[in-house]
Amino acid sequence: MSDRHLPHHVVVDIEGTTSATGFITEQLYPYSRKHFARVLDTRGDDPDVARAAAAVRELIGEPDAGTERIVEALNTWLDRDEKATPLKTLQGVIWAEGFESGELTSHFYPDVIPVLRAWHAAGHTLYVYSSGSVSAQLAWFGHSAEGSLLPLFSGHFDTENAGPKKVAPSYQAIAAAVGEPEAGRFVFLSDLVDELDAAREAGWRTVGVRRPGEPYYDRGVDGHLETDSFARVDLSGEQPAVR
Incomplete structure (x- = not known):
C-alpha cells in the first residue's frame, strides 16, 4: 500500500456537524x-x-x-x-x-456514531476540533446515549491548543501535533464554510456537512465536497468522496 492510500486522519467539528446546534x-x-x-x-x-x-x-x-x-x-x-x-x-x-x-446526555445525529465506529474500525484515526474546550469535548463524547465514544478518538483540539478555526495555521498546528507531514491525509468535516476554507488553505481535504435546519445551511459549502450525512462519505480512496 502506498502512502497515498494509507487511512485518513479524520477531524470532525461538533455543532451542526455531528450534533444539532439547537x-x-x-x-x-x-x-x-x-x-x-x-x-x-x-x-x-x-x-x-x-x-x-x-x-x-x-x-x-x-x-x-x-x-x-x-x-x-x-x-x-x-x-x-x-x-x-x-x-x-x-x-x-x-x-x-x-x-x-447524569443531568446531561449528549446529542448526535443518527448517522454519526455508526460511521465513526466504522471509520475507526477501518483504520482511520479520528480527532475532534471544536470551539468548545477539550474538557467539554471529553464530556460530550464520553456521555452519548450509546455510551462513551472516547475510545474512537486519538486526540482533541480547541481554540486554546490549536488556535482559531477560521485560519490555516490552526490546521497546520494540528498536523504538527499529530506528527503527520502530508496535509492531504487529513479530512475535515464541518458545517461552516469559513472553517472549511481555512482547512483547505492548509492543504487538507474537506467535506461540508449541510443538514437542513442548521444555522449555516443556507450559506452552502462554496465548492467543498458536500454531504447531508456521514453515511454518504466514502473514505476508501485517496480522496474522500460522497456517494
Whole structure:
C-alpha cells in the first residue's frame, strides 16, 4: 500500500456537524449560564477556572473584576454566541459536571456514531476540533446515549491548543501535533464554510456537512465536497468522496 492510500486522519467539528446546534444552544448554553457564578466562587482554585477567570479580566480590561462582572461578560458573549476561549473553558467545566451527574446526555445525529465506529474500525484515526474546550469535548463524547465514544478518538483540539478555526495555521498546528507531514491525509468535516476554507488553505481535504435546519445551511459549502450525512462519505480512496 502506498502512502497515498494509507487511512485518513479524520477531524470532525461538533455543532451542526455531528450534533444539532439547537440542542447545544437550547440545552447546554442555559445550563452553563445557570452555573457560572457557582463555579467561579466554589472552584476558583481549579487551574482551568482560575485561568479562565484571569483571561476574562484581561479581555475586558478589568484586572480586579469580581465574580458578578465576570459573569456579566460571560453572559454577554453567550448572548452573542462569541467563541471566546475563557467562555468555552468554563462551559466545559460546567458541562463536565452535568454529564458526570447524569443531568446531561449528549446529542448526535443518527448517522454519526455508526460511521465513526466504522471509520475507526477501518483504520482511520479520528480527532475532534471544536470551539468548545477539550474538557467539554471529553464530556460530550464520553456521555452519548450509546455510551462513551472516547475510545474512537486519538486526540482533541480547541481554540486554546490549536488556535482559531477560521485560519490555516490552526490546521497546520494540528498536523504538527499529530506528527503527520502530508496535509492531504487529513479530512475535515464541518458545517461552516469559513472553517472549511481555512482547512483547505492548509492543504487538507474537506467535506461540508449541510443538514437542513442548521444555522449555516443556507450559506452552502462554496465548492467543498458536500454531504447531508456521514453515511454518504466514502473514505476508501485517496480522496474522500460522497456517494
